[in-house]
Amino acid sequence: MFKLKLQHTFLYKTGIIFLFLMFFGQVQAQNFIIHKVEDGQSLRDIAKIYHIAPSDIVKYNADLATGASLQPGQSILIPKPDAVIKPADSIKLADKPVDYKYHTVGDNETLFSLSKQYHSKIEDIVKLNNVEGYDIKLGQILIIPIYPDENAPKVIDTLKYTYYEVQPKQGKWRVAYDHGITIDELERLNPEIVGQTLKIGQKLVVPKFIASKEPVRDEKHYIYHDVQPKETLYSLSKQYNVSIDDIKKLNPEVAENGLKFGQTIKFPKHKDFNDEDSTNKITDFDKKINELIQPQDTMQAQAYTGNSEPIKINLLDSMRLDKVYRLAILLPFKLKEIDNTSDICDNLVDNKILSYYSGIKFAIDSLKQLGLNVNYDVFDTQGSPYVTGKILEITDLSDYDFVIGPVKKDNIDKVAHILEYDNTPVAVHHYKGDQKFRNLVVTTTPNKDLELHMIQYIKEQAKDKSIKIIYDPTQKTIADSLAVKLDVPVTKIAGKETKKGLSIYVDDIKKGIDSQKDNYVILLSNDDSFIFTVLSTLNSLNNNDNITLFTLNDKRLYEDDTNDRMNIFLSNLNYHFPAKMQRLIDPKLAKKFKETYHTLPDFTAINGFDTTFDLLVRAANADNLFEGLQKIGRTTQTSKVYLYRHNPETGFQNQGSVILKIGKDLDLHKVE
Numbered sequence: 001m002f003k004l005k006l007q008h009t010f011l012y013k014t015g016i017i018f019l020f021l022m023f024f025g026q027v028q029a030q031n032f033i034i035h036k037v038e039d040g041q042s043l044r045d046i047a048k049i050y051h052i053a054p055s056d057i058v059k060y061n062a063d064l065a066t067g068a069s070l071q072p073g074q075s076i077l078i079p080k081p082d083a084v085i086k087p088a089d090s091i092k093l094a095d096k097p098v099d100y101k102y103h104t105v106g107d108n109e110t111l112f113s114l115s116k117q118y119h120s121k122i123e124d125i126v127k128l129n130n131v132e133g134y135d136i137k138l139g140q141i142l143i144i145p146i147y148p149d150e151n152a153p154k155v156i157d158t159l160k161y162t163y164y165e166v167q168p169k170q171g172k173w174r175v176a177y178d179h180g181i182t183i184d185e186l187e188r189l190n191p192e193i194v195g196q197t198l199k200i201g202q203k204l205v206v207p208k209f210i211a212s213k214e215p216v217r218d219e220k221h222y223i224y225h226d227v228q229p230k231e232t233l234y235s236l237s238k239q240y241n242v243s244i245d246d247i248k249k250l251n252p253e254v255a256e257n258g259l260k261f262g263q264t265i266k267f268p269k270h271k272d273f274n275d276e277d278s279t280n281k282i283t284d285f286d287k288k289i290n291e292l293i294q295p296q297d298t299m300q301a302q303a304y305t306g307n308s309e310p311i312k313i314n315l316l317d318s319m320r321l322d323k324v325y326r327l328a329i330l331l332p333f334k335l336k337e338i339d340n341t342s343d344i345c346d347n348l349v350d351n352k353i354l355s356y357y358s359g360i361k362f363a364i365d366s367l368k369q370l371g372l373n374v375n376y377d378v379f380d381t382q383g384s385p386y387v388t389g390k391i392l393e394i395t396d397l398s399d400y401d402f403v404i405g406p407v408k409k410d411n412i413d414k415v416a417h418i419l420e421y422d423n424t425p426v427a428v429h430h431y432k433g434d435q436k437f438r439n440l441v442v443t444t445t446p447n448k449d450l451e452l453h454m455i456q457y458i459k460e461q462a463k464d465k466s467i468k469i470i471y472d473p474t475q476k477t478i479a480d481s482l483a484v485k486l487d488v489p490v491t492k493i494a495g496k497e498t499k500k501g502l503s504i505y506v507d508d509i510k511k512g513i514d515s516q517k518d519n520y521v522i523l524l525s526n527d528d529s530f531i532f533t534v535l536s537t538l539n540s541l542n543n544n545d546n547i548t549l550f551t552l553n554d555k556r557l558y559e560d561d562t563n564d565r566m567n568i569f570l571s572n573l574n575y576h577f578p579a580k581m582q583r584l585i586d587p588k589l590a591k592k593f594k595e596t597y598h599t600l601p602d603f604t605a606i607n608g609f610d611t612t613f614d615l616l617v618r619a620a621n622a623d624n625l626f627e628g629l630q631k632i633g634r635t636t637q638t639s640k641v642y643l644y645r646h647n648p649e650t651g652f653q654n655q656g657s658v659i660l661k662i663g664k665d666l667d668l669h670k671v672e
Helices: 002-024 043-050 054-058 111-117 122-129 172-178 183-189 233-240 244-250 252-257 335-339 344-350 352-369 385-394 409-420 447-461 473-486 506-512 528-541 564-572 587-597 603-620 625-631
Strands: 032-036 075-079 099-104 141-146 161-165 203-207 222-226 264-268 289-293 300-303 311-313 324-331 373-380 402-404 426-428 440-442 465-471 490-494 496-498 501-503 518-524 547-550 576-579 632-636 644-647 651-654 658-662 668-670
Touching (some): 043 054, 043 075, 054 075, 111 122, 122 141, 183 203, 233 244, 233 625, 244 252, 244 264, 324 603, 352 373, 352 587, 352 603, 402 603, 447 658, 465 506, 473 518, 506 528, 564 658, 603 632, 625 644
Parallel strands (some): 289 632, 324 373, 324 402, 402 426, 518 547
Antiparallel strands (some): 099 141, 161 203, 289 300, 300 311, 576 658, 644 651
8 A cells, every 4th residue: 555655646746747847838848857866866966967056956846945855766857957047148137136936927926926926026027038018927937036035034843943143154064063964954954055155144944952851950960061062072071071981971862862052961070980881081082092003904093091001992993984974185187188198198107196096095995895984076176276266166165074185285275265164174285385274184294293203212212322413514503403402412523515515524423433332323414425425434333233323304315226335324324214104005905906906006195095094084083074183193004194283273284203214124114
């Protein structure tokens, strides 16, 4: 009986659509397509298929305009591009309409009644339809301009819904997130915003939280808190000095359904709160997740509980799999330029952007296999500010959870500036501009942080060591500053500037090396001949393996694969240097990558993989990416390290790095 009823309903709706088309006439019918909704299709999905805006579908399907959701098997009208009303530019109207609609004149309808019904102007209806003598006829099809009716609020169920006024810098994602709904749900409640960006002061219909009957409050032992917009479990855990796990234990509805605006939850009044399951409670949440490790078969994080040994937390097991994560990828593929060259294959192989994108896609596909629901759209900026601007005009990037790219400074400025108002994260590899964007996420580590890491490492290892700084004259200021930062006894050995260039006396180096102690030698120079002189001299003095060489940056100057002699020097000197990535490609990852793309990944692809994987895992372990960047500490992926520093004005900056050394086997090894 139920199946028959569904069939009857489907035939009825289909018949109505065909009658509608017949009523419009043969010419009008040719302007529409009947689409049968498939399982899981959204309004946005269907709009993309036909290259039109979701709002153009809504205005030709009355049931969708009332907020009804799509159902599998449902037939809806899809206007062909030429069916979307676009009045001639020569027709000048009194004001700019927000929309247009077709209307078939009914019995006793007049221009006056239509103007009231659609909040339009009689003169505009006459102009658009070339009405003679203000005389309209029964059955006549008119184009009606639609203007907003400021004085006509929506009729809503006030027990379930309320009105919300859009605040500055708020987009759809922020409004939906603050009220515990998805963007699709927000658009169903407010069909006028489909395909449109929000405006400051715009009134939207949002759900009204209805609290269950409040039990008797225990004011003696608990504090009761009404959840405010933008508050999260993380921020509340910091405010009341209680772990998130304890909040969930005290408030089972939070553990089951998440945090909701307007909800009342309770916190323990005493700091020594504990229950039978929380004997090792973490009170400092900033140290809860300290290090994320990527072993061969799983990803884990280290968390510290007081003075105890680190415990391992598997972030992949704690990802939110019930949410859909949407990414926008903006990169300068410049595919048009590639198509216009004769060596297309060579250009594709040498294209670093395509290599970076292959890593991004591989990371997304890998997380999908683990159950994470990720959708993404790719945009070719062509490296052009103009093209990037056009993308911003036709695409509401604030609907995405975060954006990866673009690359060039001018394009980053454009995208970050627009999305800053909607608080949408923009993740870029590096940023050399001087503007400040609080939504910017820079994923590569600055050189100054590499130096700080190495300086800290040397200070920690300096006990009973003889510290030397060898530098050429151009590096004197840096050498003086370094000696102060190390805050340990230091011997400085300076080079000379001669007519033939920079040099150093071998005897000066010999006098500076302590034969009775382990020597830590920090080399400051960018001059090839100066470097070679120092390395060869130190190598000859290193009979007891008591010299360890250090530099403060990760320049490849000391890693010339074609110079075996230089590499042997470095190996003998146990050369240490800081790096932004390990420069070691995981064999299992390389194998899977080759099976997918038929080529081995380079470090650019690994960078794209690690960065995207890390961002998605952080987002999936928090309410949003920003919170994931703040609450999750140092993470290590297959090659890169991430530890984000937050500045309220300039956003997030990765400061993670590793210290590598060249071993006796001439291979690189991770030290820290």
